Amino acid sequence: QVQLQESGPGLVKPSETLSLTCTVSGGSISTYSWSWIRQPPGKGLEWIGYIHSSGSTNYIPSLKGRATISVDTSKNQFSLRMTSVTAADTALYYCARGTKMAIINDWGQGTLVTVSS
Amino acid sequence: QSALTQPASVSGSPGQSITISCTGTSSDVGGYNYVSWYQQHPGKAPKLMIYDVGNRPSGVSSRFSGSKSGNTASLTISGLQAEDEADYYCSSYTSSSILVFGGGTKLTVL
Numbered sequence: 001q002v003q004l005q006e007s008g009p010g011l012v013k014p015s016e017t018l019s020l021t022c023t024v025s026g027g028s029i030s031t032y033s034w035s036w037i038r039q040p041p042g043k044g045l046e047w048i049g050y051i052h053s054s055g056s057t058n059y060i061p062s063l064k065g066r067a068t069i070s071v072d073t074s075k076n077q078f079s080l081r082m083t084s085v086t087a088a089d090t091a092l093y094y095c096a097r098g099t100k101m102a103i104i105n106d107w108g109q110g111t112l113v114t115v116s117s
Numbered sequence: 118q119s120a121l122t123q124p125a126s127v128s129g130s131p132g133q134s135i136t137i138s139c140t141g142t143s144s145d146v147g148g149y150n151y152v153s154w155y156q157q158h159p160g161k162a163p164k165l166m167i168y169d170v171g172n173r174p175s176g177v178s179s180r181f182s183g184s185k186s187g188n189t190a191s192l193t194i195s196g197l198q199a200e201d202e203a204d205y206y207c208s209s210y211t212s213s214s215i216l217v218f219g220g221g222t223k224l225t226v227l
Contacts, residue, residue, distance in 0.1 A: 047218060049215075059215070061213070061215075100151075101214075102151035102208070102210035103153055103169070105165055
């Protein structure tokens with residue numbers, strides 16, 4: 001059974017860069033699709049983007065240019081980098097795996113990121 | 118890309134059946150058989166309950182079923198149990214090759 005664990009700073013200042021890493025255990029990151037999804041406090045889920053095992057990526061239009069997802073196969077990790085953050089980016093960030101891009105089979109426990117000075 | 122439309126809340130008594138709708142457009146729900154449903158209990162990560170409109174992952178109760186008609190997908194839970202009380206989210210693949218979620222539905226078991 002694959003397990004995913006998010007890590008990164010819990011507090012980021014406005015206009016700075018948010019960086020999160022997801023460590024995958026129990027499975028290879030060289031297959032399937034790997035997504036980041038966020039959930040503002042008390043609100044619904046928002047898919048941010050994904051990276052496929054082929055290396056292709058895609059992001060929601062509202063975050064294109066600010067969000068970048070990358071993979072480090074040597075560490076079995078993938079990462080999210082989001083620039084120029086504002087308070088609106090405050091959320092619980094989940095990393096997730098999908099056997100297909102449109103299916104999120106496995107989720108991390110989530111990590112709360114607060115954007116505040 | 119707008120979020121898919123779900124009712125904010127639904128409720129039912131133990132043993133009853135309920136249905137949660139998820140309305141999109143021909144560019145997402147109506148255009149692809151790639152609708153999934155997720156269950157989220159408070160403080161927990163979401164769990165996949167239905168994928169590709171009507172398929173259940175291994176281990177998910179047969180009380181959960183999914184369907185689609187036109188631009189609207191539906192999740193039906195039969196024989197409601199107290200443990201089914203949770204938030205439910207639908208998602209769909211879109212013509213922009215992205216994934217979009219519904220706003221979520223809170224299920225209350227009376």
